[in-house]
Amino acid sequence: MKYLIVLFILVLIYLFYTVLPSLYFKFMYKLKRKENGSTIYLTFDDGPSNEYTEVLLDVLKKYDVKASFFCVANFAKENENIIKRMNKEGHLVGLHSLKHDNAYLMDIFKTNKDFKNSIEIMKSLGKDIVYYRPPWGDLNLASLFNIRKYNLKLVLWNVMAEDWEGDTTAFDIEVKLLRRIKGGDIICLHDGRGENEAPKRTIEALDKVIPILLGKGFKFETVDKYYEK
Numbered sequence: 544m545k546y547l548i549v550l551f552i553l554v555l556i557y558l559f560y561t562v563l564p565s566l567y568f569k570f571m572y573k574l575k576r577k578e579n580g581s582t583i584y585l586t587f588d589d590g591p592s593n594e595y596t597e598v599l600l601d602v603l604k605k606y607d608v609k610a611s612f613f614c615v616a617n618f619a620k621e622n623e624n625i626i627k628r629m630n631k632e633g634h635l636v637g638l639h640s641l642k643h644d645n646a647y648l649m650d651i652f653k654t655n656k657d658f659k660n661s662i663e664i665m666k667s668l669g670k671d672i673v674y675y676r677p678p679w680g681d682l683n684l685a686s687l688f689n690i691r692k693y694n695l696k697l698v699l700w701n702v703m704a705e706d707w708e709g710d711t712t713a714f715d716i717e718v719k720l721l722r723r724i725k726g727g728d729i730i731c732l733h734d735g736r737g738e739n740e741a742p743k744r745t746i747e748a749l750d751k752v753i754p755i756l757l758g759k760g761f762k763f764e765t766v767d768k769y770y771e772k
């Protein structure tokens with residue numbers, strides 16, 4: 544019985560430390576969705592990748608579309624030239640943790656270190672980070688503390704297209720995006736990681752979807768504009 548009580552208390556602490564904050568913010572983000580006629584916000588997580596990100600930047604350039612990149616700091620360190628190119632081409636660079644660890648599995652100390660190290664890396668690359676998206680959108684109480692400490696804005700999303708899945712096709716992603724996107728949406732896609740060369744299919748789909756959306760009168764902006772409205 545004593546063990547059961549201890550177990551119950553531990554589960555309760557875990558729930559309050561990470562499960563409830565994660566669920567709360569994901570839910571609140573859905574409520575917060577701003578209906579805004581024609582503006583949409585493309586965001587990319589899990590890069591920069593030396594294999595895919597520049598191909599994506601070429602596609603964005605082709606249509607003169609600006610996007611926001613939530614970079615994994617360790618990947619950014621390995622691809623400084625890509626961060627420079629994002630800057631030069633008017634994209635927003637945000638943070639997506641140090642090495643894509645999950646907040647569900649991180650204690651306070653590890654979380655503090657993750658924020659401190661990743662913010663320092665991004666600073667050394669010339670980026671003062673303002674916008675933060677946690678891996679999988681998961682948070683713990685220490686992440687919330689760090690978001691306040693470093694004065695970051697938490698950015699989640701309204702639309703996904705399961706573009707990281709190994710068995711999805713570029714056409715599946717295209718159909719999902721065209722069906723799901725409405726004005727005011729923050730769209731979460733991936734330019735790194737993923738199964739079975741996933742970012743390749745995301746880029747292929749975007750090359751079709753962007754001109755269709757532009758043709759429908761949508762405008763693409765970086766997420767800082769979302770917070771100005």
Ligand SMILES: [Zn+2]
Nearest residue numbers: 588589678679
């Ligand atoms: Zn991610």
